[in-house]
Each structure stands twice: as C-alpha cells, then as structure tokens.
Amino acid sequence: xxxxxxxxxxxxxxxxxxxxxxxxxxxxxxxxxxxxxxxxxxxxxxxxxxxxxxxxxxxxxxxxxxxxxxxxxxxxxxxxxxxxxxxxxxxxxxxxxxxxxxxxxxxxxxxxxxxxxxxxxxxxxxxxxxxxxxxxxxxxxxxxxxxxxxxxxxxxxxxxxxxxxxxxxxxxxxxxxxxxxxxxxxxxxxxxxxxxxxxxxxxxxxxxxxxxxxxxxxxxxxxxxxxxxxxxxxxxxxxxxxxxxxxxxxxxxxxxxxxxxxxxxxxxxxxxxxxxxxxxxxxxxxxxxxxxxxxxxxxxxxxxxxxxxxxxxxxxxxxxxxxxxxxxxxxxxxxxxxxxxxxxxxxxxxxxxxxxxxxxxxxxxxxxxxxxxxxxxxxxxxxxxxxxxxxxxxxxxxxxxxxxxxxxxxxxxxxxxxxxxxxxxxxxxxxxxxxxxxxxxxxxxxxxxxxxxxxxxxxxxxxxxxxxxxxxxxxxxxxxxxxx
Ligand code: GLN
Numbered sequence: 001x002x003x004x005x006x007x008x009x010x011x012x013x014x015x016x017x018x019x020x021x022x023x024x025x026x027x028x029x030x031x032x033x034x035x036x037x038x039x040x041x042x043x044x045x046x047x048x049x050x051x052x053x054x055x056x057x058x059x060x061x062x063x064x065x066x067x068x069x070x071x072x073x074x075x076x077x078x079x080x081x082x083x084x085x086x087x088x089x090x091x092x093x094x095x096x097x098x099x100x101x102x103x104x105x106x107x108x109x110x111x112x113x114x115x116x117x118x119x120x121x122x123x124x125x126x127x128x129x130x131x132x133x134x135x136x137x138x139x140x141x142x143x144x145x146x147x148x149x150x151x152x153x154x155x156x157x158x159x160x161x162x163x164x165x166x167x168x169x170x171x172x173x174x175x176x177x178x179x180x181x182x183x184x185x186x187x188x189x190x191x192x193x194x195x196x197x198x199x200x201x202x203x204x205x206x207x208x209x210x211x212x213x214x215x216x217x218x219x220x221x222x223x224x225x226x227x228x229x230x231x232x233x234x235x236x237x238x239x240x241x242x243x244x245x246x247x248x249x250x251x252x253x254x255x256x257x258x259x260x261x262x263x264x265x266x267x268x269x270x271x272x273x274x275x276x277x278x279x280x281x282x283x284x285x286x287x288x289x290x291x292x293x294x295x296x297x298x299x300x301x302x303x304x305x306x307x308x309x310x311x312x313x314x315x316x317x318x319x320x321x322x323x324x325x326x327x328x329x330x331x332x333x334x335x336x337x338x339x340x341x342x343x344x345x346x347x348x349x350x351x352x353x354x355x356x357x358x359x360x361x362x363x364x365x366x367x368x369x370x371x372x373x374x375x376x377x378x379x380x381x382x383x384x385x386x387x388x389x390x391x392x393x394x395x396x397x398x399x400x401x402x403x404x405x406x407x408x409x410x411x412x413x414x415x416x417x418x419x420x421x422x423x424x425x426x427x428x429x430x431x432x433x434x435x436x437x438x439x440x441x442x443x444x445x446x447x448x449x450x451x452x453x454x455x456x457x458x459x460x461x462x463x464x465x466x467x468x469x470x471x472x473x474x475x476x477x478x479x480x481x482x483x484x
Contacts, residue, residue, distance in 0.1 A: 066112025102199025174428025181453025290403025
C-alpha cells in the first residue's frame with residue numbers, strides 16, 4: 001500500500017484494520033518532511049521523537065475507537081499545542097513553548113490524531129502569501145518560485161506536497177481558502193462560533209475561525225466534524241447540535257439552487273479562472289442544477305471594511321506582546337526614560353513590517369476623533385453586508401464564486417505593494433465579515449500549471465448543504481492533486 005496515495009479517510013480505516021500502524025505512518029511522513037521541508041519550508045517545527053512516542057502509545061492501545069486513531073495532522077503555528085514551540089510566525093514568540101493545547105486541537109487528539117508538526121504562516125496570520133513569516137517564506141509545491149498563498153500557506157503546502165494527509169489552518173479573511181486554492185487542495189472556514197478559538201492566537205476575534213485543509217471534501221468534512229463543538233472557554237462558541245458532517249451524500253442532481261453574484265465576476269477576475277468557472281457552471285446546469293444571478297452591491301466595500309475591522313481588533317489583541325509577561329524582550333535596554341520607551345524597544349524589533357502597519361492602522365481607526373468615522377462606519381457597513389447575504393439566500397441555497405482572482409503569483413511579486421496584496425482577499429473576506437461558512441475546492445490548472453479554486457458560501461450553519469454541493473462539484477471537476 002502506498003501510504004501517500006491514501007486519503008485520510010482511507011488511512012483511518014487502514015489503521016483500524018491494522019493494515020498500517022501509527023508508527024509506520026508517522027515515520028513515513030516524518031521522513032518525507034525531513035527530505036522536502038528544507039526546500040519547501042512548510043513546517044516551522046516538528047519533533048520526530050515526540051511524534052513517534054505518541055504513535056507508539058496509540059498503537060499499543062487495544063481498542064482503536066477514536067475517529068482519527070493514529071492519523072497525522074499538521075497544525076498551523078498559531079494554535080497552542082502543549083510542549084511545542086508556538087510562534088505564530090513571529091520573532092515575538094520565537095521561543096514560546098505552549099503550556100496548554102487549543103481546544104479544537106485537543107478534540108482532534110482525543111479522537112487519536114497525532115500532531116506531526118507546526119506549519120509556517122504569515123506573522124500573526126496577517127498576509128496572503130506567507131512572505132510575512134519571520135521564518136522565511138513557504139513555497140508553493142506546484143512551482144517553488146510561486147507563493148503558496150497565506151496566511152495558512154504552510155498547512156496548504158504541506159497537504160498538497162503530501163507531507164501530511166490533512167492540516168489545520170485559521171481563517172480571518174480567507175487564510176484557509178486562498179492558500180487551499182493556490183495549492184490545489186480543499187479548505188473550509190465554518191460558520192463563526194462553530195469551532196472554539198480557545199488556544200488560537202488571536203488576530204481579529206470577531207472574524208477568526210479554525211478549519212481543516214485536506215486533499216478532498218470528505219477528508220476535510222471528517223476533520224471538521226470532530227472540531228465543531230461548544231466550548232465554555234470561548235464565549236463566542238455556539239452549541240450547534242448539528243447532524244454529523246462525516247456522513248455526507250453528494251447533492252442530488254438539481255437539488256440545490258446556486259446563486260451567482262455578478263460583482264464577483266467583475267473586471268478583476270483573470271480570464272482563465274473566469275472560463276473554468278463558466279465550464280463548471282455549464283456542466284452543473286447539464287446536471288440539472290439551477291443558477292440564479294444575484295446582486296451583492298456592497299461587495300466593493302468588503303476590502304476597506306475588512307481591513308478596518310481586522311486591523312482595529314488586531315491592534316487591541318496584539319497589545320499583550322509588550323516584552324513584560326512572555327515572548328521576546330529586547331536585550332538592549334539603553335536610554336530608557338519610561339515604560340513606553342521599554343515597550344517601544346521590544347515591539348519595534350519583535351514585530352515585522354506588516355504587523356506594525358496593521359497595528360498603526362487599527363490604532364488610528366480606534367482613536368478618539370476617528371473612531372466614528374472609521375471603525376463605527378465599517379461596523380455599520382458590515383451589518384448591511386450581512387443583511388444583503390440574508391436576502392440573497394432567500395433566492396438560492398449556496399453562492400458560488402471564484403476563491404481568488406487567479407492562481408498563485410511569483411514570490412516577491414507583491415511583497416512591496418500592500419494594497420495589491422490586500423486585493424487577494426477580495427472574494428473571501430465577506431464570509432468572515434458576515435460569519436458565513438465557506439469552502440474552497442480545486443477547479444483545475446491555469447496555463448502555468450498552477451491550481452485555481454472555486455468557492456462556495458452558504459447560510460449560517462448550513463455546512464451540510466454546502467459540503468454536499470462541494471462533493472457534486474468535486475465529482476464534476478475530477479481534479480488530480482500533486483500526489484495523486
Ligand atoms: N490575507 C488576509 C489578511 O492579511 C486574511 C488573513 C487571514 O485570514 N488570517 O488579513
């Protein structure tokens with residue numbers, strides 16, 4: 001059996017029936033990581049000894065009851081995992097060893113998953129290319145000269161390159177979906193509040209959600225199903241009492257109506273992506289799926305609203321990194337006249353440029369005098385956007401859009417143009433602003449042989465319908481990943 005060709009679902013059953021063992025599986029993946037990671041830079045850290053020890057413990061257990069018993073999982077480095085270096089891609093936390101584990105990762109571990117390593121990311125999840133990582137950029141496994149997307153670029157690249165069967169990412173404005181799209185894998189951001197944020201290093205608390213990245217929709221659903229739960233430690237987590245997402249059926253022909261917002265197919269969209277979506281829609285229509293054109297007139301406000309809300313929340317969340325309690329402290333203590341000087345010395349060296357830009361932007365929009373004009377205004381538009389989606393979902397069951405304007409771009413291409421970089425998120429940020437579930441799945445390759453993705457959004461808590469539609473699209477596209 002070629003372990004690398006198996007889906008996570010197949011691996012779980014191979015582990016249950018003892019066709020393979022957790023030790024065999026983890027050793028194979030660890031070897032592949034050791035071989036490929038120096039070039040790919042998808043992992044910031046991995047501890048082979050600890051992984052194999054846990055694998056052995058799981059193999060020794062007589063009953064293999066866990067839904068993920070023995071399955072390796074790569075975890076983005078902004079999730080706390082006991083005893084692991086948890087850096088959030090920042091110098092600020094370079095030497096931070098977490099004393100506890102994030103609730104959603106603990107849930108995976110309780111079902112027998114094994115955290116195989118911590119993946120590379122843009123610093124504090126701010127970025128769309130992984131180039132903002134203190135640990136150097138992760139590369140796109142389809143072409144090492146291209147970015148893997150961000151901020152969960154390491155998780156998406158790890159899955160695409162076959163360094164882990166599945167991975168966990170976080171999505172504040174598209175950071176699971178956009179890298180999934182650039183790397184030719186599946187990424188899901190569930191409804192806000194579905195997965196506990198406890199132990200996920202905060203970027204923008206009203207937008208952040210964790211979610212899975214996998215090679216196909218069923219694998220992603222298997223992981224998502226385990227992660228969703230109410231958690232007392234996160235006051236925004238909800239008690240969903242949802243039907244299982246692990247047992248999905250492909251949407252029956254013509255059963256769901258697909259909304260197509262015309263603003264998402266505007267001049268920004270690259271030709272190849274546009275053509276591929278057109279082709280997909282023709283095939284879905286042949287299969288009896290009805291489509292309806294929608295107007296989401298506030299779409300052009302999405303980027304400005306998102307960057308005001310996200311930066312405002314970030315400026316508040318990141319104030320805790322002050323060099324006093326934990327994390328980096330600048331050793332140069334010369335010329336300090338007061339406490340502010342002390343903070344300045346640490347924060348100006350410990351944070352990278354993009355993080356500092358967001359802190360400045362956020363502090364500005366929250367400052368008295370500008371608060372009403374920026375933050376409050378953005379919060380109002382955000383509400384109107386959510387209302388617009390509620391009306392749109394009266395006309396359709398799911399909304400289909402591109403995930404990004406095109407495929408991955410070359411490393412270094414946008415690093416010096418923040419506004420251009422922000423436009424990478426044009427189709428993904430609305431789902432976060434409105435709390436909606438969304439998925440990106442592969443649609444095909446462009447002329448450079450780089451993957452392109454398609455996105456589905458659904459009403460709040462309607463993950464099941466969204467995933468069943470995604471299964472129908474997956475079946476229609478028949479995408480072949482790098483390891484298949
Ligand atoms: N690229 C977006 C940003 O830089 C989204 C990031 C994310 O989802 N974490 O803010």
